[in-house]
Amino acid sequence: MRIFITGICGFVGSALALRLRERWTDAEIFGLDNLSRHGSEVNPPRLRAAGIRVHHGDVRQASDFETLPECDFVIDAAANPSVLAGVDGRTSSRQLVEHNLLGTVNVLEYARTCGAGVVLLSTSRVYSIAALAGLPLCVEDEALTLEPAGPLPPGCSQRGIAEEFSTAAPVSLYGATKLASETLALEYAEAFDLPIVVNRCSVLAGPEQFGVAEQGIFSFWVRAYALKRPLRYIGFGGLGHQVRDALAVDDLAELVALQMQEPHRAGGIWNVGGGPANAMSLAQLSRWCADEFGPHAIDSEPTPRPFDVPWVVLDSGRALAELGWRPRVPIRDILGEIAAHHRQHPDWLDRSRPA
């Protein structure tokens, strides 16, 4: 099998490449990256040492695909993954669309030419901000949680947000580039009979993640806390009660491998998250950090940031029902691995940030 991974030097791309290499030792694995993510430059040597080829190139450039060898599967992990991209003053909205949507067009065209399957890494941020903000929530143990008796909208249950949940705008510019990419990918699947899998991921986390406040929150928070850097609870009263579920990148790799083994059965949209058992609020995360690293005061900024939502926990029921997949790595183990990695690489946080 020949596997091509875009964004192969990013957190998810590199992790998938290395884990799939371990699983399928005779697979040919190669990938493309423009090294635009701060920190991604650490990965080419690790990948090459594992026999994985890295091409320097840009998914926005159709001609960068012309000299690539053919493949059987594309994993699309190249993106600007920040929910604030396009409005943060660092990336323009046009640049975001070029990276995340034009890049998908070029990936799909390359897959069509090869007759290859595609795994598109999408996000829980395709879900409607208004619908998420309207969920009936209460506070339990410093964390927002669904009201036990609250009336829930279609696609939401105590197991979390399922694929049927509303994707009505606004979803953030980032979410919109992903939603548009998903639609296009599903059309290519239909029009050209390609096996195309769309994984809507919750917060992915792991020790080698390049965390910044707006992307890679678990990695960012643990490292910044350990270094006693200033941290703030932003929005929702400034109490840190907002909740996300974390999924270990090892668990994602396991699912992607299962999907690639049965690509025609695995087509369409999948929610992929850590679920209620791996959900945690920022305040709870700070408590975990205090046990690990000692006390550190957290500031409060009650004014919300653009596109922020109080509670996102994904229901991965389809993956359990159809592939027997469930997340195995508990959130406390994920955090422990990040903390251990931080102790070995205390400069990692600064590598991950724009200078």
Ligand SMILES: NC(=O)c1ccc[n+]([C@@H]2O[C@H](COP(=O)([O-])OP(=O)(O)OC[C@H]3O[C@@H](n4cnc5c(N)ncnc54)[C@H](O)[C@@H]3O)[C@@H](O)[C@H]2O)c1
């Ligand atoms: N990490 C998460 O929590 C998370 C959650 C949901 C979805 N996702 C999705 O997973 C994918 C990977 O995310 P990640 O966390 O690894 O991000 P990352 O920033 O660590 O990796 C992305 C990689 O893509 C590269 N890249 C960006 N633009 C490129 C371009 N135009 N051409 C070539 N390479 C380019 C970057 O240099 C980087 O190495 C993204 O599509 C993201 O939207 C991530």
